[in-house]
Amino acid sequence: MKTRKWLTMATSVVLAASLMAGCGNNGNNNSAAGDASNSNNGSANTGASNGGTKELSGKLVIWTFFDQVKDMADQFEAKNPGVTVEVKMFPGDQYQTKLLTALQSGRDVPDIFDLERGYIGKFIDSKFLTDLSAMGGDDLVKDYIPYVQELGRSSDGKLRAISDHSSPGGFWYQKEIAKQYLGTDDPDKISEMVNSWDKIIDLGTKIAADSGGKEHLIQNAGDLFDIEAYNTQPWVKDGKLNIDPKWQTIFETQQKIRQGNVDAKLPFMSAGWGNALNDGSVVLTSMPAWAGFMIDNKDNKANGKYGVAKTPEGFYVGGTYRGIYDKSENKDLAYEFIKYIAGTEWQQHNLEKTGNMPGSGKVYESNLDTYTSTFFGDQNILKPYYESVKQMPAIKADKYGEDILSKWRKAAGDGITNNLSYEDVVKNFKKEVKNTFPEIKVD
Known part of the structure; x- marks a missing residue:
């Protein structure tokens, strides 16, 4: 992503050990999602963001280290006036520790949290992440670039995090x-x-x-x-x-x-x-x-x-994924947010505004002959990226x-x-x- 540090952030052995201890202990997950716990849980599949008739309402809290999440929140709120999305951004070198502390204590935990490619493997099998496959998430990524989809899956094959982009x-x-x-x-x-x-x-x-x-x-x-x-x-x-x-x-x-x-x-x-x-x-x-x-x-x-x-x-280099806290009281609303960023509308907007390449193969294909970028003149730069990124092993x-x-x-x-x-x-x-x-x- 454009403003991400190039080098992936290193995680200490102590941090990794603490995380794995948390993964195996259900007792660490017995609290609600702090001050993000007041929303309509019944709005998951009928909200305005996916073409339904029932308008979404409630509040979501998202934790991230990445400043462009604010734009996601603004776009989602614009489509869903009844929803408030609070984005809390932390410095990248502090983010992992702060997130792990919140997850293990079960206090003030966000509904949705970001995971960077450099350390997603330390979180992906934890019980802190909701099983998105059980919520219909596999359908959201069916047209995704294979490697992008696979990085969001736990070792048992369940989808637990979704990225809105690829990084070819x-x-x-x-x-x-x-x-x-x-x-x-x-x-x-x-x-x-x-x-x-x-x-x-x-x-x-x-x-x-x-x-x-x-x-x-x-x-x-x-x-x-x-x-x-x-x-x-x-x-x-x-x-x-x-x-x-x-x-x-x-x-x-x-x-x-x-x-x-x-x-x-x-x-x-x-x-x-x-x-x-x-x-x-x-x-x-x-x-x-x-x-x-x-x-x-x-x-x-x-x-x-x-x-x-x-x-x-x-x-590819880097990548940011989003998962839903397993004990969030706002899972259905959080899923609507995940659904939005996995969709064509957001990824097209993101491509046009920032130049970040989509995670969806459909968005690539619809732009192959038309997308250009300031630095590259009239070259259709999506073509070499798409051809290359499709080759990546999942x-x-x-x-x-x-x-x-x-x-x-x-x-x-x-x-x-x-x-x-x-x-x-x-x-x-x-x-x-x-x-x-x-x-x-x-x-």
Whole structure:
């Protein structure tokens, strides 16, 4: 999303342990939803927001770390004048702790709360989340992008949280720079030129050589990590650490990228990284669709300046999900809100106003030939995003995945920087996992 911090927020081991203790204890959920408990429970399937005849009324409280939720609330209230939606927003670095404290105490708990991709796996199997499948939620997401739908499901397959968007990525490039170094600014031609990592290495090596090392094809060898992060097997299977063999290929490819001077070696999200995106000293930058805030558009100087091409495999970064507190006294009204944000009207509004890509495949398809964005001129940018995001494997979130993924990123990054062997990287990585998660069996 546009205003979300790029890096997913880390959760401490203590926090995770506390959450799982809460998941297994019904006694933690014996209180009502605090001051959000006065509404009409009988309005679920007949409210004005879904074309029914009975008008919705009551009050909802939503907790979030994301400022665009206020717009959701405003739009929902406009359609349902009898409803008041109170949005409480907390700083991202405080949000998880505050939410967990409220859930475990059962006091002042919101009716609806947001969960970020970086830690949804720690909440998705908890008893704090309402079973949305039992309320008809499966029908709401039947046309969704597969990966987006699956991340909202618990390990038993029940839908427990829904996102209103997807977060696909692509290679962003400045058109003039692309013409200079790639010979074209056509997104389809560029997508073909970089549709494999072998092509990227060959092309990047040539660009570095021809420019005397002044120009690089990509920002960092770590871009490969970001693109492949969710195209691999889960890190834990049957209680054992599982290192997908694909990670060796990825690491060895990163080594080739570094050795060929293909990358600018710019640290992730550093000042130099952002400068390169804006000054064109790097040809391609892997970016999620929501990251337009990184572009310097003072006096509209970036209007029509950029193009977006497909990456070798589809990827996404981030994502925000909403669930209903299982002990809320306003479940039916809360479900109407969830239904609204899962629907076409809101997702179309969100796309047009913010550029956030929809979670619904139907909304993608209805805009494929018509949607344009300020930075990208007349390019139909939904096409590369949609083609890429549909490829993403639908994998459930779990309580370990994001933390272990971050440990692999650090171990592999250190390996590239210090020219370590893959075997040494794996050894260091396993040690970190074992120290942090002693309950996981590590061979």
